[in-house]
Amino acid sequence: MLKLEGVSKTYKVGAFARQDLAAVRDVSFELRPGEVVSLIGESGSGKSTIGRMILRLTSTTSGTITFGGKDIATLRRGALRDYYREAQGVFQDPFSTYNPVFKADRVLTMIRQSYFPDVGDADWRTRVREALAAVSLNPDLVLDKYPHQLSGGQLQRLLIARALLLDIKLLVADEVISMLDASTRIDVLNLLADLKERGLAVLFITHDLSLGNYLADQTVILRRGSIVERGATAEVFGDPTHPYTRTLLSSVPRLGERWTDTELEHGPCRYHQLHPDGTDPAGPALAAVGDDHFVACFALGEDRKCGQP
Amino acid sequence: MSEVDGSAPEPAAVPGVATVHGTGVRREALYFALRNRKLVGGLAVVVAFLLAAIVGPWFVTEDPLTYVGPPAAGPSGSYWLGTTTFGQDVWAQFLYGLRATFFVGSVAALIAGVIGMVVGFTAGYRGGLVDEVLNMITNVVLVLPVLAVLMIIAAYLEVRSIEVQAVIIGLFSWPWVARAVRAQTLSLRSREFVDLARLSGLPVRRIIFREIAPNMASYLFMVFILLFGGSVLFAATLDFIGLGPTDGISLGLMLNHAKQWSAMNLGLWWWFIPPGLGITVIVGSLYIMNVGLDEVFNPKLREM
Amino acid sequence: MLKVEDLRVYYRSLRGDVQALDGVSFSLADKEIMGLVGESGCGKSTLGKSLIRLDGRMRHVGGSAELDGETLPIADDARMNEFRFRKVSVIPQYAMSALNPTRRIGRMVRELVESRGIRFPTVRAELDRRLALVGLDQDVLERFPIELSGGMKQRMVMVISTLLNPSLLIADEVTSALDVSTQKAVATALAGFRDHDLVRSMIVITHDVSLVYQIADTIMVMYAGKLAEKAATDVIVSRPKHPYTQLLISALPEVGVRYDGKRLVGIPGSPPSLRPAPTGCRFRDRCPLAFDKCAEQPPFVEVEPGHSVACWKAS
Numbered sequence: 001m002l003k004l005e006g007v008s009k010t011y012k013v014g015a016f017a018r019q020d021l022a023a024v025r026d027v028s029f030e031l032r033p034g035e036v037v038s039l040i041g042e043s044g045s046g047k048s049t050i051g052r053m054i055l056r057l058t059s060t061t062s063g064t065i066t067f068g069g070k071d072i073a074t075l076r077r078g079a080l081r082d083y084y085r086e087a088q089g090v091f092q093d094p095f096s097t098y099n100p101v102f103k104a105d106r107v108l109t110m111i112r113q114s115y116f117p118d119v120g121d122a123d124w125r126t127r128v129r130e131a132l133a134a135v136s137l138n139p140d141l142v143l144d145k146y147p148h149q150l151s152g153g154q155l156q157r158l159l160i161a162r163a164l165l166l167d168i169k170l171l172v173a174d175e176v177i178s179m180l181d182a183s184t185r186i187d188v189l190n191l192l193a194d195l196k197e198r199g200l201a202v203l204f205i206t207h208d209l210s211l212g213n214y215l216a217d218q219t220v221i222l223r224r225g226s227i228v229e230r231g232a233t234a235e236v237f238g239d240p241t242h243p244y245t246r247t248l249l250s251s252v253p254r255l256g257e258r259w260t261d262t263e264l265e266h267g268p269c270r271y272h273q274l275h276p277d278g279t280d281p282a283g284p285a286l287a288a289v290g291d292d293h294f295v296a297c298f299a300l301g302e303d304r305k306c307g308q309p
Numbered sequence: 310m311s312e313v314d315g316s317a318p319e320p321a322a323v324p325g326v327a328t329v330h331g332t333g334v335r336r337e338a339l340y341f342a343l344r345n346r347k348l349v350g351g352l353a354v355v356v357a358f359l360l361a362a363i364v365g366p367w368f369v370t371e372d373p374l375t376y377v378g379p380p381a382a383g384p385s386g387s388y389w390l391g392t393t394t395f396g397q398d399v400w401a402q403f404l405y406g407l408r409a410t411f412f413v414g415s416v417a418a419l420i421a422g423v424i425g426m427v428v429g430f431t432a433g434y435r436g437g438l439v440d441e442v443l444n445m446i447t448n449v450v451l452v453l454p455v456l457a458v459l460m461i462i463a464a465y466l467e468v469r470s471i472e473v474q475a476v477i478i479g480l481f482s483w484p485w486v487a488r489a490v491r492a493q494t495l496s497l498r499s500r501e502f503v504d505l506a507r508l509s510g511l512p513v514r515r516i517i518f519r520e521i522a523p524n525m526a527s528y529l530f531m532v533f534i535l536l537f538g539g540s541v542l543f544a545a546t547l548d549f550i551g552l553g554p555t556d557g558i559s560l561g562l563m564l565n566h567a568k569q570w571s572a573m574n575l576g577l578w579w580w581f582i583p584p585g586l587g588i589t590v591i592v593g594s595l596y597i598m599n600v601g602l603d604e605v606f607n608p609k610l611r612e613m
Numbered sequence: 614m615l616k617v618e619d620l621r622v623y624y625r626s627l628r629g630d631v632q633a634l635d636g637v638s639f640s641l642a643d644k645e646i647m648g649l650v651g652e653s654g655c656g657k658s659t660l661g662k663s664l665i666r667l668d669g670r671m672r673h674v675g676g677s678a679e680l681d682g683e684t685l686p687i688a689d690d691a692r693m694n695e696f697r698f699r700k701v702s703v704i705p706q707y708a709m710s711a712l713n714p715t716r717r718i719g720r721m722v723r724e725l726v727e728s729r730g731i732r733f734p735t736v737r738a739e740l741d742r743r744l745a746l747v748g749l750d751q752d753v754l755e756r757f758p759i760e761l762s763g764g765m766k767q768r769m770v771m772v773i774s775t776l777l778n779p780s781l782l783i784a785d786e787v788t789s790a791l792d793v794s795t796q797k798a799v800a801t802a803l804a805g806f807r808d809h810d811l812v813r814s815m816i817v818i819t820h821d822v823s824l825v826y827q828i829a830d831t832i833m834v835m836y837a838g839k840l841a842e843k844a845a846t847d848v849i850v851s852r853p854k855h856p857y858t859q860l861l862i863s864a865l866p867e868v869g870v871r872y873d874g875k876r877l878v879g880i881p882g883s884p885p886s887l888r889p890a891p892t893g894c895r896f897r898d899r900c901p902l903a904f905d906k907c908a909e910q911p912p913f914v915e916v917e918p919g920h921s922v923a924c925w926k927a928s
Binding site: 042043151153181182183184185186187189190193207208209210211213214215237247248249251252253254255256258259 | 652653792793794796797800801820821822823824826827850851860861862864865866867868869870871872873876877878879880883
Binding site: 340 | 627
C-alpha cells in the first residue's frame, strides 16, 4: 500500500548552501494493510524526516513514495486533501500538537470543516462519540476542554480519534508515547495494536527498542539516514546481525537483566574499522541473510558475523 | 555550582504552575493587567487625551486658525492657554492638534501593521524564494533615508493633508514589523499544531490567520502600540521641520508655528509648552504602557 | 549519610499552593545510589531541587535535611551557598545547555573553581584523572561546548559537579535526552563516581525504572508528592509491595514482550491535583485494592528491614 523506493533527503547547510547534509539516504521499504512497521533509530537517524516525507510535510530530494500506486509528490490541492483522508499522523509532543489558544476538540472540528461540511450536527456528534469510544475516551471528560486540562495520554488518544473520523488506512505515529508516563503509555500502545487489527497500517517511529518490539510485524533499523537492518521483527530482534543493532540491543536498559560489557567480548568490528564514523556515503548494500531479514554490513560477504575473529 | 544549576528548568511537572493556556491565559492576563500600575496609569493618561481629542473640539471654535482674540495674550479665563501672536486660541489649537495626532498615529499604525503582518506572515510561512524576495524588499525599505524621500515627496505635493501624511508614515514604518512577525512565524511554523492543520487539509491563509496569528495576539497588540507611538513622534518631527501638512493643525505644526514666529524669544511659553508636553506625555505613556504589557504577557518580568 | 525529615515544599500559584512535596522522610546511607522514580508531577524533581536550592516559587513549609550530621540550611538561600558544589552537587536535567557557549570548557571550569576560592592548578591533575575516568580526552578542555556531543557534555558536567568530592550528588534526569547507547555510557560513568569514592552517595532522579535498575542500590518510588515505597533495587523490581509500584512495573514493555503474546495494561486514571492535595491515600482513586481505611493517609513505615511502604494493605 505504502511503498518507499530509494528515498533520500538532503539539506543544504553552510553560509552559501554549498555543503550537503544527507538526512535520509536511499531508504526503501513497504507497508501493507494491517501491518505495523517500526522505524527505530537514534536522534539524527532521519526517522522523523521519513515520517514527515510520507505525510508530505517535507519534500523528498530523490526517490519516490507511492501510496496505493500513486506518487504522493504529484498530489496537489484536492488530491492532497484526499490523501490526508487516508493517511494521517500523530506526533511526539501532545502539548505542542494542540494550539494552546484553543480548546482541544478543535482538532475534531477542523476535520469536519475540511472533510464533512455537509454532515449534520446530530450525525457528527454520533461520529465523534464513536471515534472517542474507539480510543476509550469519555466524551464528557475530554470535549470542551483546553489542552492543558487534559493529560498527555488523553491528548494523544484524542489525536488518534481525530484520525479515525476520517477513513484512514495509514497512521504515521512519530514517537507518540515517548513523552507519556509509564502508566499510560502502554494503553496508547495497545490502542495502536487495536488499529492494526482493524486493518490499518501503522508506521511506528521510535527510539525505544522495547516499544518497537511490542507492536511491530516488521522492523527497520536506521543509522545516520541509512537502513542498516530490516526484516521481520522476530528475526531482527531474535538474531540481530548488524553490529549497530547489537550495540543498541545490548544498551537498552532492561529490568531483571544488568548491562554487560559487550564491546569487550567481541573484537572490533570490521564495519567500524573500515568506517569508524560511518562517513562513507555509499556504505554496504542491504543483503538478505534470511527469508525476511536484510542487513547492510561489510563483514557479511565473509561468511561470519561481525565482531567474530 | 551556581553556574551549572543556574538554568535548572522550570518545574513544568507541577500541574498548573507552568502550563497555563487558553482561558487560563486570558483570565490570568486580565488579572495581572488590572494590577499593573504601569499599564493602568499609562492607559488612563492616553484615554484621557483621546477623550479630549474626540470631544474637546466640539466645545471650542470651529476653526482653530481664525483670529479670535487679542494677540500674544497669556492664559486667562476666556483663553485658557492664551493666544498666539495673531490672536488664535491656543487651547482650541491644542484640542484640534490632539485629534490630528491621534488620527495620524492610528492610521499610520494600521497601515504599517497590516503591511508588516502580511509581508512577515507570508515570508515566514512560505520560506524559500518568496521569503528571500520579501526579505529583500523589507531591507530596501528599511535602509531608505526616509527624510530625504519625504523632502522629495514634499516638493512634488503642493497641498499635503494630514491623511496623506498618515499614509506616508505608514508606508515607511512597516519593515521592522515585517521582520519581527517573520521571526515569530518561523518559530511557530515548526510547531506540531501547524503540521496538524496541514494534515487537516486547511488552506495556507487559514493556517496563518487561524492557527499562527492567535498565538501572537499579545505580541501584535504591542506592535500596534509601538507603531502608534512611533508614528506620533515621527509626525511631530516632520511637522516641526516643515514637512508636515500644509493645511489643518497638529501638535507638531503648533510647535513649528511657535518656532517660526519666535515664540521662544518673545517669551510666549503658552504657545509651545502645551503641544510639546502633549506629545511627550502621550508617547511616554504609550511606552510605559508597553513596558506594563510586557510584564503582563511575560511571566518572568512580573513582580510577585 | 543523608537524613530527610518530614520535608514539605509547596509552589506558589495564583489559585493556591501546589503541595508538590508533602511530608517526605527518608535516609540515604553512605555509598548508596538511590534511584528516585515516579511519573511527571510526582515531586521527584522538586525533592532533588529542594535539597540544594529553592527557586522563587518554591516555598519551604517544613521539615529538615541533615547531611553527615550537619543540618542543611535548605530554607536559607545564602547560607546554602557554602554547601553547594562542596557538599551537595546537582546535575540538572538540561545540564548540556548550562555550559556557556562562548567560553572554552577549560576556562569555564577554572572560573568556576576559582569562584569557590580554590586555586585551579591544585585541582588540575585530579581533573585530568576524572576526565579519563568518564572516557573523555584531555583536549575537551580546549574546546567549545558546541563541539561536544550531548553525551560528552553530560559527562563533562558530571566531572565538573563532582570535582570537589561532594558528599551528595543529585542527578536529575541526566540521561533522558540521550540516545540509548550514550545513555549506557553516561549511566555507567555515574556509577563509576561512587565506585571510586568521588561522591559518597547519590540520588538518581528518573522516570525510567529500567535505567536505575542498572545502577542503583535502592529505588524509591514517589506518587503525587508523597513517598510510596523504598527498598533494595531487586526487591522493588521483583517483590514490590505498594500497588502503585506493582502496576507500574507490570506496565513496562520489555524487549521480547509482544502485545499478541502478553498484553500489558496501564494504570487507569491520572494522578490527583495537588492544589490542594486530597486527603487520605493519594493513590486511592486508581488503586484496585482501595478500601475504607484508605480515606486515612497511610504512614510510610518499614515493613521489612530496608523496605518501607506507605500502604495499609502492605503492613
